[in-house]
Amino acid sequence: MAILPILQFEEKILETVEHNSVVVVIGETGSGKSTQLCQILHRKGFTKSGVVAVTQPRRVAAVSVARRVAQELRVRLGEEVGYGIRFEDRTSEKTRIKYLTDGVLLRESLSDPELNNYSVIILDEAHERSLNTDILLGLMKRLVKIRPSNLKVLVTSATLDGGKVSRFFSNCPVVTVPGKLFPVEILYSSERPTSYLESSLNTALDIHVREPEGDILIFMTGQDEIEKLVLKLEEKIQRLEEGSCMDAIVLPLHGSLPPEMQVRVFSPAPQNCRRFIVATNIAETSLTVDGVVYVIDSGYVKQRQYNPSTGMYSLDVVCISRVQADQRAGRAGRTRPGKCYRLYPSTIYWEELPEVTVPEIQRSSLAGSVLYLKSLALLDVDILKFDFLDPPSRESLEDALKQLYLIDAIDENGSITQVGRTMAELPLEPSLSRTLLEANDCGCLSQALTVAAMLSAETTLLPNQSKRHEKKRKHVPLELPDGSGLGDHIQLLQIYEHWDKAGYDTSWCMDHALQVRGMMFTKDVRKQLVQIMQKITKGPLDVKRSRGRKQSQQGYKNLRRALCVGFASQLAERMIHHNGYRTIGFKAQLVQVHPSSVLKTDEDGRLPEFVVYHELVATTRPFMRNVCAIEQAWVMPILKKLNQLNVNKLSGGTNSAEITMDGQVTDLPNKDADTKANNDRDSKIQAARERYLARKTKK
DNA sequence: GAGCACTGC
Numbered sequence: 044m045a046i047l048p049i050l051q052f053e054e055k056i057l058e059t060v061e062h063n064s065v066v067v068v069i070g071e072t073g074s075g076k077s078t079q080l081c082q083i084l085h086r087k088g089f090t091k092s093g094v095v096a097v098t099q100p101r102r103v104a105a106v107s108v109a110r111r112v113a114q115e116l117r118v119r120l121g122e123e124v125g126y127g128i129r130f131e132d133r134t135s136e137k138t139r140i141k142y143l144t145d146g147v148l149l150r151e152s153l154s155d156p157e158l159n160n161y162s163v164i165i166l167d168e169a170h171e172r173s174l175n176t177d178i179l180l181g182l183m184k185r186l187v188k189i190r191p192s193n194l195k196v197l198v199t200s201a202t203l204d205g206g207k208v209s210r211f212f213s214n215c216p217v218v219t220v221p222g223k224l225f226p227v228e229i230l231y232s233s234e235r236p237t238s239y240l241e242s243s244l245n246t247a248l249d250i251h252v253r254e255p256e257g258d259i260l261i262f263m264t265g266q267d268e269i270e271k272l273v274l275k276l277e278e279k280i281q282r283l284e285e286g287s288c289m290d291a292i293v294l295p296l297h298g299s300l301p302p303e304m305q306v307r308v309f310s311p312a313p314q315n316c317r318r319f320i321v322a323t324n325i326a327e328t329s330l331t332v333d334g335v336v337y338v339i340d341s342g343y344v345k346q347r348q349y350n351p352s353t354g355m356y357s358l359d360v361v362c363i364s365r366v367q368a369d370q371r372a373g374r375a376g377r378t379r380p381g382k383c384y385r386l387y388p389s390t391i392y393w394e395e396l397p398e399v400t401v402p403e404i405q406r407s408s409l410a411g412s413v414l415y416l417k418s419l420a421l422l423d424v425d426i427l428k429f430d431f432l433d434p435p436s437r438e439s440l441e442d443a444l445k446q447l448y449l450i451d452a453i454d455e456n457g458s459i460t461q462v463g464r465t466m467a468e469l470p471l472e473p474s475l476s477r478t479l480l481e482a483n484d485c486g487c488l489s490q491a492l493t494v495a496a497m498l499s500a501e502t503t504l505l506p507n508q509s510k511r512h513e514k515k516r517k518h519v520p521l522e523l524p525d526g527s528g529l530g531d532h533i534q535l536l537q538i539y540e541h542w543d544k545a546g547y548d549t550s551w552c553m554d555h556a557l558q559v560r561g562m563m564f565t566k567d568v569r570k571q572l573v574q575i576m577q578k579i580t581k582g583p584l585d586v587k588r589s590r591g592r593k594q595s596q597q598g599y600k601n602l603r604r605a606l607c608v609g610f611a612s613q614l615a616e617r618m619i620h621h622n623g624y625r626t627i628g629f630k631a632q633l634v635q636v637h638p639s640s641v642l643k644t645d646e647d648g649r650l651p652e653f654v655v656y657h658e659l660v661a662t663t664r665p666f667m668r669n670v671c672a673i674e675q676a677w678v679m680p681i682l683k684k685l686n687q688l689n690v691n692k693l694s695g696g697t698n699s700a701e702i703t704m705d706g707q708v709t710d711l712p713n714k715d716a717d718t719k720a721n722n723d724r725d726s727k728i729q730a731a732r733e734r735y736l737a738r739k740t741k742k
Numbered sequence: 743g744a745g746c747a748c749t750g751c
Binding site for chain 1: 743744745746747748749750751
């Protein structure tokens, strides 16, 4: 094996770590940082005083890198070298090097806030800025002050602005390690194409005809585009004169592809054959495709974002950042010198693309993260002043506080309640945690566990119903239960109960057009939730289906009431004259039930007067996804609570802001700056979206 | 009457 670049820096790294609590290590792809850093520290004896932890943003990475290191050290995986991911703890008493997902480390710090088990914590791939990594960065900053003598923290990253992280950690040293990438020639288009799909198609064919062998990786934004481009490529390639160029295979690659289709990209191309891989940004970081020499970059990505002022999610096509563009280009230089075709001019790269991707923490609902931080007994810390590398907007934090207050996780002063502490122990979004606790009190825990687990798996549950596939399908899927007309939560419950009755049969899933993967995940989640609930309540639980019959006879009333308590911040009231709804809360939003919902109207054609919704999504219009009928009497206490809500008090009363019921804001420091930053970002995103839509309609 | 990128506890 060739010597990895990082090993030439062993002395320097050790010396720096010796004299500093925090060190930033910048190492490009191929530097060996993920596998070697912990071994360097191990050789120096850091594993004698504790375990060396290495966090990864993804499960597969944690497992595969752990396996590699165990091989290199010639030990059995799970002994000296192990890993910990959700549902799987492969460590033992012997373990000295432990790979784990950042989410697992956060969970661990819930039971041991000082993480005393560890002598070194390495936050790997920090440049990806996952929500969990960002929270860990803040926690590490505190932790090195609490454990100055016996904890070392290393933050490693490929392209992260080392200066910024260094400043965050009181100007800690930065060690830069070169990577092992081959040079990649960048070729820009002279202008933005009217259709990047057409442009990708032509560029790819051009490469195929003119350039020597090597696979082509094409970045598109979504499944739909990928399928279109794959078809067109196949069509054009067939028309090429036989013998005029080498053979070709076209492969789609995206997240909702079944795993057996995804792994096809790992088998190399046959002799004298070029592969075209048409992928989403799953190929940017999550999956590495070997053999790629040419990259075609559209410059766009689909990104989900949360708007705290409306509580709505949207999935938008936005420009990638320069960091992302470079990451994409790097995919061409893994095995030999490559080429990257950017379907936009260099002026756009330098002047219009944002330098870095907006970190996830600034694009997500923060209820879960805020509850987590509050449960960590950070008594000296006001959540609005928690030290984030890039702080979320004040609006976003206040939105989280309001949600938490309405579901009893924090009191009117913003302090965590006993209920909130218990909620934080559950690996669920706060609304579902609250639902479980309420369900436990009113005797429908078993059902609530199922609903929570099903909703956790929701995206992997249903098959992707692209029209093309529907025609291809040989069998018409069997009909699913209808939720007794009460809504989608009830339907999810009924689906699981039927599957349970069918003995968790995989063919049952396929007959009903449900993804086996998603249903198995649901089963795992439910099992984990049962275990945690048992620990919380310190006793046997009613988690079997014994009460199901009785419950369904009375219209799942207890379950729906528990949902109402858990989703107190996600209620909507029907309009008087039609079946539109307005959300109940600070800023009422006019929304509709998503057409995929199984919620039914009564004999007069009216939908229920009150519903809870799982989420608001803005697509062509604002929709409530996953709704469940509730009763007016249950809503009343929540309305009362809403009236008493005072955001100023919730956020610790550290400023003089008052937000009144109708959303009027008076005298809010920093508010303007935050709003401006948000507006700037929103308008940029909006502009990108408009450009994209304009192109789409032209076609 | 719509349509969904990618992760994770």
